[in-house]
Every structure is written in structure tokens, then in C-alpha cells.
Amino acid sequence: MARLTPENEILAREIIGRYPRPKSALIPLLHLAQEQDGYVTDDAMAHIAELVGVTSAEVLGTCSFYEMFKLHPCGRYVINVCTNIACMLCGGDELLHHAEETLGITAGATTPDGLFTIEAVECIAACTEAPALQVNYRYRYKVDNDAFDSLVDDLRAGRLNDEIPPHGTLARVRQHIPDDKRAFIVSPEEAAAAGEPAWMHAHETPSVEGGA
Amino acid sequence: MITDVEPIITARFDQPDAHTIDGYERTGGYQALRQVLASWSPARVAEEIKDASLLGRGGAGFPAGVKWGFCPPGVWPRYLVVNGDESEPGTYKDRLLLERDPHQLIEGVLIASYAVGAAQAFIYIRGEMALAQERMAQALNDAYARGYIGKNILGSAFSIDVVMAWGAGAYIVGEETALIESLEGNRGMPRLKPPFFPAAKGLYMQPTIVNNVETLSNVPWIVRHGAAKFTALGAEASKGTRVFAVSGHVNKPGVYEVEFGVTTFRDIIMDPAYAGGIRDGNQLKCFIPGGASAPWFFEEHLDLPLEKGTVDRAGSMLGSGAIVVMDHTTDAVKACMAVVRFFAHESCGKCTPCREGTTWLERILRRILDGYGRPSDLDLLMDVADNISPGIAWPPKQTTICPLGPSAVSPLSSALGRFRGEFEAYIARAEAARAEQPVVLAGAHAHAHDHGHDHDHDHDHGGHH
Numbered sequence: 106m107a108r109l110t111p112e113n114e115i116l117a118r119e120i121i122g123r124y125p126r127p128k129s130a131l132i133p134l135l136h137l138a139q140e141q142d143g144y145v146t147d148d149a150m151a152h153i154a155e156l157v158g159v160t161s162a163e164v165l166g167t168c169s170f171y172e173m174f175k176l177h178p179c180g181r182y183v184i185n186v187c188t189n190i191a192c193m194l195c196g197g198d199e200l201l202h203h204a205e206e207t208l209g210i211t212a213g214a215t216t217p218d219g220l221f222t223i224e225a226v227e228c229i230a231a232c233t234e235a236p237a238l239q240v241n242y243r244y245r246y247k248v249d250n251d252a253f254d255s256l257v258d259d260l261r262a263g264r265l266n267d268e269i270p271p272h273g274t275l276a277r278v279r280q281h282i283p284d285d286k287r288a289f290i291v292s293p294e295e296a297a298a299a300g301e302p303a304w305m306h307a308h309e310t311p312s313v314e315g316g317a
Numbered sequence: 318m319i320t321d322v323e324p325i326i327t328a329r330f331d332q333p334d335a336h337t338i339d340g341y342e343r344t345g346g347y348q349a350l351r352q353v354l355a356s357w358s359p360a361r362v363a364e365e366i367k368d369a370s371l372l373g374r375g376g377a378g379f380p381a382g383v384k385w386g387f388c389p390p391g392v393w394p395r396y397l398v399v400n401g402d403e404s405e406p407g408t409y410k411d412r413l414l415l416e417r418d419p420h421q422l423i424e425g426v427l428i429a430s431y432a433v434g435a436a437q438a439f440i441y442i443r444g445e446m447a448l449a450q451e452r453m454a455q456a457l458n459d460a461y462a463r464g465y466i467g468k469n470i471l472g473s474a475f476s477i478d479v480v481m482a483w484g485a486g487a488y489i490v491g492e493e494t495a496l497i498e499s500l501e502g503n504r505g506m507p508r509l510k511p512p513f514f515p516a517a518k519g520l521y522m523q524p525t526i527v528n529n530v531e532t533l534s535n536v537p538w539i540v541r542h543g544a545a546k547f548t549a550l551g552a553e554a555s556k557g558t559r560v561f562a563v564s565g566h567v568n569k570p571g572v573y574e575v576e577f578g579v580t581t582f583r584d585i586i587m588d589p590a591y592a593g594g595i596r597d598g599n600q601l602k603c604f605i606p607g608g609a610s611a612p613w614f615f616e617e618h619l620d621l622p623l624e625k626g627t628v629d630r631a632g633s634m635l636g637s638g639a640i641v642v643m644d645h646t647t648d649a650v651k652a653c654m655a656v657v658r659f660f661a662h663e664s665c666g667k668c669t670p671c672r673e674g675t676t677w678l679e680r681i682l683r684r685i686l687d688g689y690g691r692p693s694d695l696d697l698l699m700d701v702a703d704n705i706s707p708g709i710a711w712p713p714k715q716t717t718i719c720p721l722g723p724s725a726v727s728p729l730s731s732a733l734g735r736f737r738g739e740f741e742a743y744i745a746r747a748e749a750a751r752a753e754q755p756v757v758l759a760g761a762h763a764h765a766h767d768h769g770h771d772h773d774h775d776h777d778h779g780g781h782h
Contacts, residue, residue, distance in 0.1 A: 230404065
């Protein structure tokens with residue numbers, strides 16, 4: 106259960122192939138696991154460890170450092186209410202309080218139906234739009250109590266399904282480097298052996314090849 | 318002084334399709350790259366950027382061109398890393414640059430990589446910025462498809478892969494050596510400098526240039542218009558324009574690109590063309606001039622220009638271009654707590670003075686706010702602060718590997734230095750309450766509260782400490 110699916114394993118290998126060292130892919134791969142299951146499962150971490158060539162403990166070591174990775178199931182919608190300085194000055198704490206009252210849970214908890222998790226978070230870089238929140242990392246600006254209530258209604262009714270995917274999905278566009286376009290992704294050792302890049306002396310003297 | 322300059326890096330912000338490759342190409346996009354590959358040597362690019370005195374826009378304000386020159390000669394491969402982990406409280410500009418004009422950054426990355434001879438470039442975007450990641454992934458795919466990235470770019474000898482990486486929620490990763498650790502797949506804890514100055518020993522222990530999103534977004538314009546036109550804008554060490562986010566108790570919070578070095582805090586906070594003054598006709602109490610790490614400024618600092626050296630000498634910093642304004646209704650103790658708590662939360666736990674010190678600062682402030690403060694607490698706060706940042710001076714000294722710990726001291730010394738009476742009032746109320754209650758009960762209450770519900774501890778501290 107909950108190892109990466111065959112499709113995701115293919116994606117995982119592609120992601121690993123974009124880095125000079127496989128371990129550099131750990132964070133994107135943990136995101137992929139969280140996208141698949143809504144949180145990061147032990148089995149997924151074991152699978153990632155195999156793919157990257159490190160121990161499961163090393164994967165957990167990285168995973169547990171970063172707040173976005175959830176090691177236990179959380180709500181389909183994770184609502185992050187900013188309580189840092191700019192939002193605090195403009196009603197962030199009051200918005201958090203309203204969210205807790207409305208959903209009947211305290212920050213950090215998940216509603217019994219598994220639909221909502223509330224988190225009180227630090228600055229989300231929307232300071233001029235305070236108080237701000239994110240639902241699964243999608244922004245809502247200048248949120249008052251009414252706006253929060255209709256947001257919750259819309260989420261419950263599925264009216265925002267197109268805009269807000271379930272927790273775990275970040276960008277819905279993935280980077281893809283076609284094989285015929287790829288330049289030079291190799292290990293640092295191989296790159297060292299190759300030495301100075303080919304273009305470093307381009308256009309240095311009028312007779313240099315370079316350019317075209 | 319408010320000057321009427323054309324925006325450099327936010328010029329396409331009103332263009333709805335600026336994030337698409339067609340929208341970018343239509344407005345001069347990738348012309349700077351073409352120009353460079355057609356006739357400029359890498360050394361000439363580096364020289365031009367150095368001549369432009371382009372200061373880093375991430376926080377430290379170090380000249381980018383000088384940084385590029387720090388790679389030890391003859392050591393290969395080199396890497397280029399873009400720091401898009403914008404998380405300094407109040408800061409809100411790199412996200413907009415990523416979302417609205419991703420190709421401008423990509424073009425800057427390509428030109429910079431050409432200049433320094435990078436084997437590969439990475440654009441590291443903050444984990445919480447889903448739209449920025451989406452736009453960047455699309456932009457990279459399109460730029461590959463049109464031959465701007467990859468093998469023999471535009472038919473030249475220049476080849477490079479640009480890869481998008483993204484984080485997962487950790488402010489400390491904005492520190493360049495922590496970002497490199499994160500990019501290597503590790504816990505994002507800073508490395509000791511020296512020896513690990515990234516330009517010498519960075520990603521995979523190879524020479525690595527780490528530049529901020531806004532910094533590199535300036536590069537295409539400088540190439541196209543020349544360093545002289547860039548340095549014609551600004552004053553003293555601060556050239557070109559800069560993007561500032563003005564938030565808090567102002568009438569028109571917003572993100573404004575202004576001429577660097579000459580525009581004043583009063584202009585950007587009070588002028589109707591910018592933030593438009595304090596809300597509800599209220600009085601200014603204080604403002605944070607450059608992100609949560611910066612010591613606070615007050616009424617008497619309003620006429621200072623947004624110029625790096627001037628602000629440094631006045632005892633704070635422009636940092637990441639984040640101005641947070643507080644009016645006279647603000648509770649200084651609560652505001653101080655919001656910022657100190659942030660650093661306590663985000664301490665990576667590597668250095669004891671920061672890990673323990675910021676945690677204790679938060680706990681002491683928490684008990685003051687909750688009505689359990691003690692008269693000795695204010696000295697205790699400063700004593701703990703002094704252990705993180707000896708002398709509590711500016712620029713700060715530090716007992717830690719990175720500046721995160723000392724950053725928590727800035728708001729504390731500012732708030733306590735200027736608004737000590739507000740802290741004392743909290744403590745006086747606590748004293749009065751204690752006088753009416755048996756001592757045992759008060760102690761029991763305090764104890765119960767320490768373990769009670771607490772919104773500020775919703776995150777798993779275990780992951781960080």
C-alpha cells in the first residue's frame with residue numbers, strides 16, 4: 106500500500122534525472138508522494154529511499170524538517186490562516202478565531218468528516234492583501250468572516266474543484282525536459298572531467314568562432 | 318523625492334499575458350539573450366553587471382556582479398541557484414515576479430549562467446507558492462521548446478539546463494547555505510561560513526552563485542539598456558529601481574517599484590501615489606523598514622531615503638524591501654510577539670543560542686501577554702537576547718551560524734527600547750492580579766496555561782527543534 110504507483114514511479118525517475126545527484130530530488134519526490142496520498146506514508150518514503158539510493162531514515166530526516174509534509178492524514182482542504190505581523194495588524198488572529206469557531210476545531214486539527222484542517226501559519230507573502238489565507242496553497246485575499254463562510258460553503262459543495270485540487274497537489278503543470286533538448290545534466294564528477302564550459306571564450310577576440 | 322521613472326522589472330505587471338512566452342516575446346523578451354549570445358563574451362556580461370552596481374535584492378544587499386567574480390578560477394563545474402524562497406515577513410515581490418513575469422527571470426538566469434559558466438541552473442521556489450511553481454514550470458517548458466534553454470541555445474556554443482526545484486515550508490531555507498542543503502535533499506540547516514561561502518564551496522561543494530529572484534530579473538534590462546542607464550537611476554550605492562511591499566495600517570497597501578536611493582519612507586508610506594497614508598487618519602506609531610529581521614523605525618526616520626547605506630547608518634536595513642506600518646492603535650507587545658514568535662518557530666535548531674534563546678524569548682513574551690509577567694522579565698528578555706546577539710548592537714553580532722537568531726532580537730530591542738511602558742503596564746496588571754490572589758493559585762494557573770491550548774504551537778515543533 107501507498108508505495109508510488111507505477112505512473113508516479115515513472116515521474117519520480119524523470120524528476121531524479123533532472124538533478125546531478127539523485128538525493129537532490131528528495132523534496133519533489135516527497136511532494137509527489139503527498140500528492141498521491143494526501144500525506145506522506147511510510148511506504149512511500151521507503152519507496153523513495155530505494156529510488157534515490159538512501160535509507161528510509163534519511164528520507165524521514167528530510168521529510169520531518171519541512172512543515173508542508175504531513176506524516177498523518179489531514180483534511181482534503183488544508184486552510185492556512187496567516188497570523189504573522191502584516192495579517193495580525195489587519196485582523197488575522199480574528200480570522201483564525203472565526204475559522205476555528207465556524208469549523209468547530211482548533212488550529213492544527215481536522216474536522217471529523219476529514220474535509221478541513223486549519224493551520225495558523227507564518228507569513229505567506231500576501232502582506233498587502235491582509236488578512237490572507239491559503240486553501241491547499243491557493244490564495245484568498247482580504248478575507249472577512251462572510252468571505253470565509255462562503256469559501257467553506259463553496260468547498261463543501263464542490264464548487265471550487267476546478268481551482269483547488271485536493272491537499273498534496275501543488276503545481277498542476279510539471280516541468281518536462283525533452284531528451285533531444287537536454288543539455289548536460291551529469292554528476293559533478295563527470296562535469297569536472299568535462300572542465301571549462303565550451304562557451305567561456307566566445308566573442309573574446311574578433312576571430313573567435315562562437316555566436317553561431 | 319518621488320521621481321517619475323519607468324518601471325524596470327514590473328513593467329509587464331499590467332499585461333495579462335506577460336507570463337506566457339508569446340506575451341513575453343512580444344514585449345522585447347529574450348532580446349537581451351540574443352544580443353549576448355550574438356556578440357558578448359561572458360566576461361563582458363559580468364563586467365556590465367558589475368558596472369551597474371546591481372545590489373542583491375534578497376536581504377543582504379551585496380553587489381551581484383562582485384559576487385559572480387568570487388568563483389575560484391579554473392574550478393568546474395559551477396552552478397547557479399535562484400533563491401525564490403521568499404518568506405521574510407512583510408516581503409511580497411519575488412512571488413509576483415515569478416507569477417507574472419517568469420520568463421524575465423529565466424532570461425536573467427540564462428544570461429547570468431552564460432557569464433559565470435554554470436553547468437546547470439536551479440530555480441528554487443518556495444513550497445507554498447503553487448501558482449508561481451505552475452507558471453514557472455510552464456515557462457520553462459515553453460522556453461525549452463523555443464530553443465532558449467537546452468543544447469546549443471539559439472545556435473550558439475552556450476548549453477544549459479534550467480531546473481525548477483521547490484521547497485516544503487521552512488523560512489531558514491532562504492538563507493543561501495541552507496537553500497543549498499535543501500537542494501541537496503537535506504534538512505535545511507545553514508552551513509558555517511567560512512569555509513562554505515557558496516561562491517567557493519556551494520552546491521555539491523562546487524562554486525555556486527546564489528542570487529535572488531528580483532536581482533536576476535533586472536539582468537535582461539541592464540543588458541539591453543546598458544549599465545550607464547541603470548546607474549543613472551538611484552543614489553549613492555543604491556542604483557536602479559527597487560520593489561517595495563508596503564503593508565499594515567496604510568490606506569493603499571501595495572507593491573511599488575520606485576527609484577532606489579532617492580524615494581523616502583515618507584513618500585512611499587504617505588503619498589497618494591503609493592501607500593496613501595495611515596488608515597482612518599490615525600497617527601504613525603512605528604514601521605518595519607526592511608522585513609521582520611530589521612529594527613523598527615519611527616516618525617523621525619520618515620524622511621530617510623530608501624538607500625542602503627543611509628538606512629544601515631540609521632540603525633536598520635532595507636533588507637528584502639518589506640515595509641510594515643503600524644498605527645497608534647497597535648499593541649507594541651503583541652506586535653513584538655508576532656515577530657519574535659516567527660523566529661522561534663523558524664529556528665532550525667542547529668545552534669543552541671538561537672534554538673533555546675528564541676524559544677525562551679517567545680515563552681517570556683507569552684507569559685507577559687497572558688498576564689503572568691514578572692517585573693524581572695524585561696531584564697531577562699534582554700539577557701537572553703544578549704546571549705544570541707552580544708551587545709544587542711546594529712549591525713548585530715551573532716553567536717550563531719546564521720543571522721536568524723539575531724533577527725529575533727531586532728524587534729525585541731526596538732519594541733522594548735521605544736515602548737517599554739507598554740510592557741511594564743502588562744506586568745503591572747499581572748502584579749496587581751497576583752496581589753489579589755493566593756500565590757499558590759496563581760502558580761497553578763500559570764502552569765496550567767503552559768500546557769494548555771495555544772495557537773502558536775499548532776505546528777510540530779518536533780520537526781524543527
